[in-house]
Amino acid sequence: MIAPPPSGPVPYARDFAHRLLTDMLRIRRMEEKSAELYGAGKIRGFLHLYIGEEAVAVGALHALQAEDNLVTTYREHGHALVRGMSMDVILAEMYGKREGCSLGRGGSMHLFDKRTRLFGGNAIVAGGLPVAAGLALADKIQKTSRITACFFGDGAVAEGAFHESMNLAALWQLPVLFCCENNLYAMGTALENSESQTDLCAKAASYRMPTIKVDGMDVVAVHEATRQAQARVRAGEGPLFIEYQTYRFRAHSMFDAELYRSKAEVEEWKTRGPVHTFTARLKQEGKLSEEEFLALDAQVNTEVAAAVAFAEAGTWEPVEHMLADVYTPAGSQP
Amino acid sequence: MSDNTNNRRISYRAALHDGLREALQQDPRVFLLGEDVGRYGGTYAVSRGLLDEFGPERIRDTPLSELAFVGIGIGAALGGMRPIVEVMTVNFSLLALDQIINTAAIYHHMSGGQFSVPLVIRMSTGAGRQVAAQHSNSFEGWYAHIPGIKILAPATIEDARYILAAALADPDPVLLFEHAALYNVEGELPANETVDIKSAKVRRKGTDVTLITYGGSLPKALQAAEAMAQDNISAEVLDLRVLRPLDTEAIVASVRKCHRAVVIDEGWRSGSLSAEVMARIMEQAFFDLDAPVARVCAEEVPIPYARHLEEAALPQPEKIVAAVKALLGERA
Ligand SMILES: Cc1ncc(C[n+]2csc(CCOP(=O)(O)OP(=O)(O)O)c2C)c(N)n1
Ligand SMILES: [Mg+2]
Numbered sequence: 001m002i003a004p005p006p007s008g009p010v011p012y013a014r015d016f017a018h019r020l021l022t023d024m025l026r027i028r029r030m031e032e033k034s035a036e037l038y039g040a041g042k043i044r045g046f047l048h049l050y051i052g053e054e055a056v057a058v059g060a061l062h063a064l065q066a067e068d069n070l071v072t073t074y075r076e077h078g079h080a081l082v083r084g085m086s087m088d089v090i091l092a093e094m095y096g097k098r099e100g101c102s103l104g105r106g107g108s109m110h111l112f113d114k115r116t117r118l119f120g121g122n123a124i125v126a127g128g129l130p131v132a133a134g135l136a137l138a139d140k141i142q143k144t145s146r147i148t149a150c151f152f153g154d155g156a157v158a159e160g161a162f163h164e165s166m167n168l169a170a171l172w173q174l175p176v177l178f179c180c181e182n183n184l185y186a187m188g189t190a191l192e193n194s195e196s197q198t199d200l201c202a203k204a205a206s207y208r209m210p211t212i213k214v215d216g217m218d219v220v221a222v223h224e225a226t227r228q229a230q231a232r233v234r235a236g237e238g239p240l241f242i243e244y245q246t247y248r249f250r251a252h253s254m255f256d257a258e259l260y261r262s263k264a265e266v267e268e269w270k271t272r273g274p275v276h277t278f279t280a281r282l283k284q285e286g287k288l289s290e291e292e293f294l295a296l297d298a299q300v301n302t303e304v305a306a307a308v309a310f311a312e313a314g315t316w317e318p319v320e321h322m323l324a325d326v327y328t329p330a331g332s333q334p
Numbered sequence: 335m336s337d338n339t340n341n342r343r344i345s346y347r348a349a350l351h352d353g354l355r356e357a358l359q360q361d362p363r364v365f366l367l368g369e370d371v372g373r374y375g376g377t378y379a380v381s382r383g384l385l386d387e388f389g390p391e392r393i394r395d396t397p398l399s400e401l402a403f404v405g406i407g408i409g410a411a412l413g414g415m416r417p418i419v420e421v422m423t424v425n426f427s428l429l430a431l432d433q434i435i436n437t438a439a440i441y442h443h444m445s446g447g448q449f450s451v452p453l454v455i456r457m458s459t460g461a462g463r464q465v466a467a468q469h470s471n472s473f474e475g476w477y478a479h480i481p482g483i484k485i486l487a488p489a490t491i492e493d494a495r496y497i498l499a500a501a502l503a504d505p506d507p508v509l510l511f512e513h514a515a516l517y518n519v520e521g522e523l524p525a526n527e528t529v530d531i532k533s534a535k536v537r538r539k540g541t542d543v544t545l546i547t548y549g550g551s552l553p554k555a556l557q558a559a560e561a562m563a564q565d566n567i568s569a570e571v572l573d574l575r576v577l578r579p580l581d582t583e584a585i586v587a588s589v590r591k592c593h594r595a596v597v598i599d600e601g602w603r604s605g606s607l608s609a610e611v612m613a614r615i616m617e618q619a620f621f622d623l624d625a626p627v628a629r630v631c632a633e634e635v636p637i638p639y640a641r642h643l644e645e646a647a648l649p650q651p652e653k654i655v656a657a658v659k660a661l662l663g664e665r666a
Contacts, residue, residue, distance in 0.1 A: 112446065112449065119409075133402065168402050
């Protein structure tokens with residue numbers, strides 16, 4: 001089904017509306033800063049920015065419960081931040097510092113956090129889907145009320161892991177919310193150049209799974225659709241596939257000449273940018289004043305500056321520790 | 335407790351079955367999943383009868399989706415369960431390599447020690463049954479290349495019976511290789527045995543040469559040792575059992591005693607586990623050697639179907655004896 005765009009005013013109290021906007025801004029500013037830090041050589045390796053897609057992580061993750069599991073991809077800074085990891089720890093991980101969530105062993109693509117049940121940024125396209133199904137199976141067997149949200153891109157639907165996992169999740173009626181961030185490209189390959197069926201919901205429906213397609217540029221639409229979706233999964237209706245139609249404004253990673261799409265196309269999508277459209281909407285509805293916006297933006301900038309300082313002050317894991325944790329130390333129980 | 339009481343002759347298959355059944359009885363978090371483990375009774379009948387006893391929630395038939403159900407095992411382990419995944423044979427585990435190597439093996443380390451994956455993956459391995467190349471691979475040596483997982487190769491009745499409990503008690507992913515030619519082998523099951531998953535075991539004591547082997551090649555090495563005893567050659571047989579981490583100490587200790595060694599492995603020799611064992615001997619016991627270390631491995635060919643060719647392609651007791659005699663030179 002296509003989620004009808006919620007009509008009328010933003011259906012949230014001021015506080016929550018500000019929370020959504022603030023979280024989108026936090027992702028935006030953190031990532032703008034990380035791109036800059038990449039240029040300065042502070043962050044290396046692969047860095048996949050989420051700029052343009054913020055409404056998806058923010059709208060969707062605010063619809064989950066704290067106890068839920070989250071499995072995601074290498075484009076996961078936004079998910080980790082909204083889920084409750086501190087910006088300090090995320091940036092320190094991007095720096096490769098020991099104060100990072102994974103002690104600097106994973107970097108930007110591999111944020112893990114046991115406390116918030118973030119089971120990783122997985123850099124194998126579709127690699128997280130089977131794991132998410134397994135987490136959900138554990139919950140089904142243990143009869144918890146938890147669900148597992150699994151994020152992946154449009155590129156993942158071409159992988160066998162996607163189809164095998166969708167089938168098994170539906171067959172066993174596992175509590176998984178499959179969250180597909182369809183930004184129309186997998187690196188430089190447009191959806192129509194890789195899929196015989198470009199309607200991704202049709203693929204999910206072939207596994208007899210309910211589907212929802214939603215405007216991923218609209219944080220309200222995302223939040224409302226995800227709220228409904230997670231309630232159905234939690235109620236034991238089995239897995240559900242939700243497609244967020246979104247767009248990345250930046251290059252795929254820091255090594256992308258963007259030969260495969262036109263500047264005009266990017267500019268066109270930018271007019272629908274989730275941060276400025278939601279800001280304008282709130283202002284128009286009298287739910288946000290310019291002073292409030294400036295205060296909120298200033299607060300986000302302070303948080304980013306503090307996170308950079310934290311990462312800068314971080315330390316390196318000593319080389320003598322390098323072989324630690326290849327296996328779980330004896331005596332510690334997983 | 336078990337349906338095959340101790341101190342009697344049982345088959346390798348029955349020993350594995352009893353170990354599995356005991357694990358299911360003792361820990362409600364344990365469950366088995368894989369292709370045809372339930373209604374069919376297990377491809378090699380290891381899980382026969384368990385569906386009736388434990389029900390379809392704990393003996394879970396899966397579709398032909400190796401990648402997904404191995405990954406589901408990983409997720410379930412992360413979620414607090416103790417899954418045992420049965421992959422029908424090592425040949426099909428190639429479809430799940432990504433989950434095993436890129437996910438299970440790295441989880442603990444790359445999460446900064448936050449998460450562990452207490453998962454056991456069982457699979458059959460090996461050749462010798464005329465099922466041709468696609469069903470005759472021995473990839474346990476490949477898997478032994480990977481840090482973050484442990485590789486076990488039970489070759490005896492007691493290992494088959496007790497190794498699963500040790501594997502389940504381990505907090506990390508453990509791959510358990512059952513050699514397909516061993517399922518029907520019978521032997522004595524010692525009473526109340528437990529096995530560790532750290533050490534290699536000397537299966538026959540000797541003084542002239544060490545035969546280093548594991549899995550399906552162990553009976554062949556023992557047979558060769560027996561034959562050589564007639565010629566007054568005293569061969570020690572070392573069963574590696576644990577292919578990762580390798581028990582280098584046991585290897586070196588035996589080589590120091592016998593001064594000669596032959597490595598027997600059903601895997602191919604190039605870039606292999608046998609090469610690794612030889613390298614460790616070279617690094618740590620070079621000056622104890624009276625002769626270069628020799629190898630008897632599978633010939634470098636897809637394992638053929640025709641019986642005479644398959645036999646010729648695999649390690650055999652006669653080849654082991656010949657390799658030892660060549661090492662001993664005029665003494666033999
Ligand atoms: C199995 C696999 N194949 C190829 C790659 C290289 N790769 C990294 S990201 C990517 C594109 C994935 O696109 P999509 O799933 O749409 O996610 P997006 O990057 O658009 O968020 C590719 C091909 C990979 N990481 N894993
Ligand atoms: Mg994409």
